[in-house]
Structures are given as structure tokens and as C-alpha cells.
Amino acid sequence: MDEREQILWTALEEVKDPEIPTVSVVEMGIIESVLIDGPRASVTMIPTFSGCPALHVIRDDIAEAVRGAGFEAEVIVSRKAWSTDRLxxxxxxxxxxxxxxxxxxxxxxxxxxxxxxxxxxxxxxxxxxxxxxxxxxxxxxxxxxxxxxxxxxxxxxx
Amino acid sequence: MTDQQTTALSTMLLCLADDEYIIGHRMSEWTGQGPIIEEDIAFSSMAQDELGHALGFYTLLHELGADDPDTLVFTRDASAYRNSIFTEQPRGDYAWSMMRQFLYDGAETERLGALATSAFEPLRDLAVRMLQEERYHWMHNATFVRRLALGTEESRLRMQSALTEAFPFALGLFEPYDGEELLVAAGIAPAEDHLRRRWLDRMCPLLEEYGLKVPAHRDGDNWRVDAAPVLGGRQGRHTEHLLGILDAMHVLRSADPDAVNW
Structure with missing residues (x-):
């Protein structure tokens, strides 16, 4: 992992699940992958439950954290199934x-x-x-x- | 995918999304009014799940070229809705709502199970994700329908009356839609007739086991239905009950079209 990717993951670890504010989205297994391409960082997230009302908040928080780490942000919401095995x-x-x-x-x-x-x-x-x-x-x-x-x-x- | 297949897929997605959206709305009418607090919470949670599923289908539809989910939900007239008439019926008493949810989630589980092997990957992913959540609905609904059907004389009578009334409506979930045969041929979606057979095979023996009389009888390996299905929803023909829901849903958007930043 290069330095910029390390900075990105560190920033993502600061994004918490609004319904469990002590746990980060990385620990929750919500972050599927990150891709850095020049100035741009693309983060793919897997929501827990389809009807989770915190989804939009989490998505916006991730984008803000990525920008805060100095990247142009893109957040992709995956349709793949999340599992508690990802915790x-x-x-x-x-x-x-x-x-x-x-x-x-x-x-x-x-x-x-x-x-x-x-x-x-x-x-x-x-x-x-x-x-x-x-x-x-x-x-x-x-x-x-x-x-x-x-x-x-x-x-x-x- | 050919243009005709995309059109057919969009039609099917609209049927499924509208079903989920409208039944989710009906279930949410128990929020704060459940017969016991656990059921208040259960119906509210299941409503939230169905709205989440509706959003999944609407979002995929949008990616295929339709309007965005908010526009679809808040600006269409009743005749543009493709939900089955079953889902728009009033919530009735708790027995009716419980029975409707049992019959509906049984159908949804069969449908998602089939879509989980769809040739169209985004649909397959959605189906696998939603099936996980439906497990909790099935466990809840089967427990309560059984408990009430085998409970007191009054609860049995209410469940029987709900089943007799709801069953013909539920058959409308399998009403054919335009272009269905194209999707079946391409392995994108199951035939409605196939789903209906699977649903009857799943539901009828269970309901009989719970001591209820199903408006259908066995004929060799198949179940023959003794009731006329209530159809029309997939063609945009609805009862007055949908108008009531849409009025309630559209009132804020009509008063203030920019009221989206809550």
C-alpha cells in the first residue's frame, strides 16, 4: 500500500456508523474497495440493510472524509450483499x-x-x-x- | 440487451418497485398503532425493508433510462403505477395485514429466489441482498400466522376471513406484464405462471397445516385455485384505495416542490 492509499484508509477510519458511533465504516466492513487514480479517489461501499436510513449520511460522510484527505471524491454504492461476517x-x-x-x-x-x-x-x-x-x-x-x-x-x- | 428487452425489464422493475413501495406504505400505517409494541416495531421495520427494496428497484430502473426515484414516486398519476391491486388495499384489522404480509412475502421470496439466478447481473445482486432481509419477514410472519390460526376461536375466525378475502387479491401478484416472454426467453426473469405454481406449492400446505381452509384444492401434483384472481394493477387499472395513498404521499411535494432537503 503506498503512502496516499494509507492516508485515504486513515481518513476512512475516522468515518463512524451514525447508529453505532464508536465503530468506523472500515471496521463495519462497509468499505468494499478504494481506487486512486491521479487526483481522484473512488470508494465503493456496501450498505448493511437496504432500507438503512443512515445510508445517505454514511455516503456523504465518506465523500467528505475523502475530500478532507486531499482527493476528488467518488463514492459508489454497491448492490452486493453485505454480511455480518464482514464485521x-x-x-x-x-x-x-x-x-x-x-x-x-x-x-x-x-x-x-x-x-x-x-x-x-x-x-x-x-x-x-x-x-x-x-x-x-x-x-x-x-x-x-x-x-x-x-x-x-x-x-x-x- | 436489446431495446425490447430493456423496455420489458423496465416494465417488470416498475411492477416490483411499485409493489414494494405501496405495501411498504400500507405497513407503515401500523407505526405507533400496533396491537402490541413488538408488532408495532416489526411492521415498522418490515415497512422500512420494503421501502429499501423499492429504492433498489427504482434506482436500477433509473440506470436503464427512467426518471430518478423521487420523481417516479412523487409525480406519477395512479394510472402510471404498476403495483398489484393487492398491495394498495387498506390495512384492515391486524389479522388482515398479517395475512397479507404472509402471502406477499411468500411471493416475494419465490420471486427473489428466481431472480437470484437472473442472467442480468445487477438484478441478481439486488435479489441476493434482498433475500437475506426477507428471511426475517418469513420467520416473523409464519410464526404469527400460525400462532393466530391455532389460537383462540376469535383469532382463528379472523385469520380465516382474512385468508378467504386476501387470496384472490394475492393471485394478482402474478398477473402477466408486457414483454414478460422476452425476459423469460433471455433468462432475465422467471415466468409469472411458474412463480404462481411455486407460491401455491409453498403456501397452501402450510396454511392447511395451520388449520385454515385455502380457496384451492389439490389436483394431482398441482393446486387448482377456486377463486377468480383480482387483476388490473400491472396494466395501470387500480381501485380508489391507491388514490388515497397517492394523495397522502403527494401533498407535500405539491405544496413545495423543493422540499427535498430534510
């Missing part, structure tokens, strides 16, 4: 720290992971259950921990 380990840890359990890597076997009990982000118990597949945002389900008797959220496996 980095640091993203999973930061989510846990704010009480949001993340889907575990499933390698495509998503049906199992949809219903599997995930460890409670507060007490670590695996005695948890899905309360509702739908939650406060499109990407989250509501879970309940029978160990510490409180509800928590889970990033839905895709």
Missing part, C-alpha cells in the same frame, strides 16, 4: 462494550445464527433468547438475558 473483531468488541451483542461469524449458515443464543454483553451468560427479530433499528434484534434478567440488543446476522 472486524474490533467492531464486535466495541459493540459489546455498548451493550450490543454482535452476530458471530456464520460462514453463510445464517438460519442457525438467527435463532442461536448469543452471550449477554453485560454478564456473559448464554442463557439468552430472542424477544423480537425486529428492534430499534433495522440491523438490531431485541434479546433477553435470563442470567442477569435484562434485555439487550443484538446486531442481526446477515
Amino acid at each position: 472486524s473483531e474490533s467492531a464486535r468488541e466495541k459493540m459489546r462494550a455498548i451493550g450490543l451483542a454482535s452476530a458471530r461469524p456464520h460462514g453463510g449458515n445464517v438460519e442457525w445464527e438467527m435463532l442461536a443464543p448469543v452471550p449477554c454483553p453485560y454478564c456473559g451468560s448464554e442463557n439468552t433468547a430472542v424477544e423480537n427479530s425486529f428492534g430499534p433499528t433495522l440491523c438490531r434484534a431485541i434479546m433477553y438475558c435470563n442470567g442477569c434478567r435484562q434485555s439487550f440488543e443484538k446486531f442481526k446476522p446477515l
Whole structure:
């Protein structure tokens, strides 16, 4: 990776997911690829859920960060499917720290992971259950921990 | 792609996008009014998914030469909409909305499954992405339809009445559109008749398992439908219910055409 590309990735790491403000779009696996061509940098992003209302904000934030790093910006929104397997380990840890359990890597076997009990982000118990597949945002389900008797959220496996 | 194929594909995309947009609007009418808070959230989330899918189809349509998504949604008259009449019907009671969503998402899952092998790559990518999200709809809908159909006498009666009424409308999701045969021949889209058969094979046995009477009967390997399909939407013929939705959607745009920077 040359110096300019390094500068670009560093700038992208400053762009956060508006719904999970401690996690960057790079850690979320939203950035598919970057291409530098002279003064211009083209960034391809893969949105998480199709109906995510933060999509436009993220796209504009990426463009602004690319310009801030000294490039002419182009942001391409891919139609390819995003997957929770694209989440980095640091993203999973930061989510846990704010009480949001993340889907575990499933390698495509998503049906199992949809219903599997995930460890409670507060007490670590695996005695948890899905309360509702739908939650406060499109990407989250509501879970309940029978160990510490409180509800928590889970990033839905895709 | 030939010009005729592009025209046919644009027609099909408009049908699918309008279906998603209009049913998404209807589902959003449960926001703040669900029978329990979990269902309020579920319907609001599924509505948001369907609007996201509509945007995906409208965007692809735009890339094929049509107007941009906002213009398509906010400036067309009812006769230019290609959604099935099923999707524009009022939300009814919760049983009706739940049954409609079950029948609709069943059809959407079959359709996206077929489009996931389309010869047209952008459509294939969209279908694979949307199918992932539909898994959650299917799990939710099947759970609730089953629970209500096998629940109390009142819930069973309401689900049965919803099914009997909704079924002929749902068949309108498979109404042929102009140019369909060109897309089928090119491997771009499945035949509507094929989808309808797959849908009947998926839905009818399940509904019977839930103890409901389906307006169809088995005939050898096939299901024969005992109800006349409600058609017209794919040709731009709609009920008065679409006008109500469009009035509500267009009111702000008519009052202030520049009110897009929210």
C-alpha cells in the first residue's frame, strides 16, 4: 500500500456508523474497495440493510472524509450483499462494550445464527433468547438475558 | 440487451418497485398503532425493508433510462403505477395485514429466489441482498400466522376471513406484464405462471397445516385455485384505495416542490 492509499484508509477510519458511533465504516466492513487514480479517489461501499436510513449520511460522510484527505471524491454504492461476517473483531468488541451483542461469524449458515443464543454483553451468560427479530433499528434484534434478567440488543446476522 | 428487452425489464422493475413501495406504505400505517409494541416495531421495520427494496428497484430502473426515484414516486398519476391491486388495499384489522404480509412475502421470496439466478447481473445482486432481509419477514410472519390460526376461536375466525378475502387479491401478484416472454426467453426473469405454481406449492400446505381452509384444492401434483384472481394493477387499472395513498404521499411535494432537503 503506498503512502496516499494509507492516508485515504486513515481518513476512512475516522468515518463512524451514525447508529453505532464508536465503530468506523472500515471496521463495519462497509468499505468494499478504494481506487486512486491521479487526483481522484473512488470508494465503493456496501450498505448493511437496504432500507438503512443512515445510508445517505454514511455516503456523504465518506465523500467528505475523502475530500478532507486531499482527493476528488467518488463514492459508489454497491448492490452486493453485505454480511455480518464482514464485521472486524474490533467492531464486535466495541459493540459489546455498548451493550450490543454482535452476530458471530456464520460462514453463510445464517438460519442457525438467527435463532442461536448469543452471550449477554453485560454478564456473559448464554442463557439468552430472542424477544423480537425486529428492534430499534433495522440491523438490531431485541434479546433477553435470563442470567442477569435484562434485555439487550443484538446486531442481526446477515 | 436489446431495446425490447430493456423496455420489458423496465416494465417488470416498475411492477416490483411499485409493489414494494405501496405495501411498504400500507405497513407503515401500523407505526405507533400496533396491537402490541413488538408488532408495532416489526411492521415498522418490515415497512422500512420494503421501502429499501423499492429504492433498489427504482434506482436500477433509473440506470436503464427512467426518471430518478423521487420523481417516479412523487409525480406519477395512479394510472402510471404498476403495483398489484393487492398491495394498495387498506390495512384492515391486524389479522388482515398479517395475512397479507404472509402471502406477499411468500411471493416475494419465490420471486427473489428466481431472480437470484437472473442472467442480468445487477438484478441478481439486488435479489441476493434482498433475500437475506426477507428471511426475517418469513420467520416473523409464519410464526404469527400460525400462532393466530391455532389460537383462540376469535383469532382463528379472523385469520380465516382474512385468508378467504386476501387470496384472490394475492393471485394478482402474478398477473402477466408486457414483454414478460422476452425476459423469460433471455433468462432475465422467471415466468409469472411458474412463480404462481411455486407460491401455491409453498403456501397452501402450510396454511392447511395451520388449520385454515385455502380457496384451492389439490389436483394431482398441482393446486387448482377456486377463486377468480383480482387483476388490473400491472396494466395501470387500480381501485380508489391507491388514490388515497397517492394523495397522502403527494401533498407535500405539491405544496413545495423543493422540499427535498430534510
